[in-house]
Amino acid sequence: MRVTLVRRRDALRKALAGDLSLLRELHQQKTGDPLDAAADTVQDELNSQLVEVESRELTAIEEAIEKFDAGTYGNCEDCGKPIPLNRLRAIPYASDCIDCRRAAERGTDSSSAAVPWNRIFDMSEADTV
Structure with missing residues (x-):
């Protein structure tokens, strides 16, 4: 189970790094017209929600790894x-x-x-x- 948690943690870290990089790029780009600006805003919102969900999962996984190391996992x-x-x-990071x-x-x-x-x-x- 610990190996599964570590693999998922590493994958989420890479995904989050990519998502954050994409968000930075999108903020630096200039939009052409109001429709492009609206589409960019919607995409930004979706990306930020994805980052938030991935961040919560990453936190739960890191807590599960700490519990595993402390002997309280499961x-x-x-x-x-x-x-x-x-x-x-x-759900390897389930806490209840x-x-x-x-x-x-x-x-x-x-x-x-x-x-x-x-x-x-x-x-x-x-x-x-």
Whole structure:
């Protein structure tokens, strides 16, 4: 799992470096007309949102690597129980078990914030709503 985390971290670092370089280039270019300026603005916004998501994932991965080195990797931060291996395979930087994540998404657990890009969805509940 540590190797997977390190590989993903390195790939994200390269991607972020490229994204930031692209954003700098776009800001230095002059736009021709109002339509070009509007298109550039939309592209800038999309790129900055992508950088933000990648940055959050990179932070979570770096925290997971630190936990791995400290010997606490794979334990839920909320309840302390081991996070199932299948969850860690799907999301190697997961910091909570599925039950605690669901509770956080329902708002019953105010100690952890729901992360929209890492949402767990229960189909049985969605069908009844």
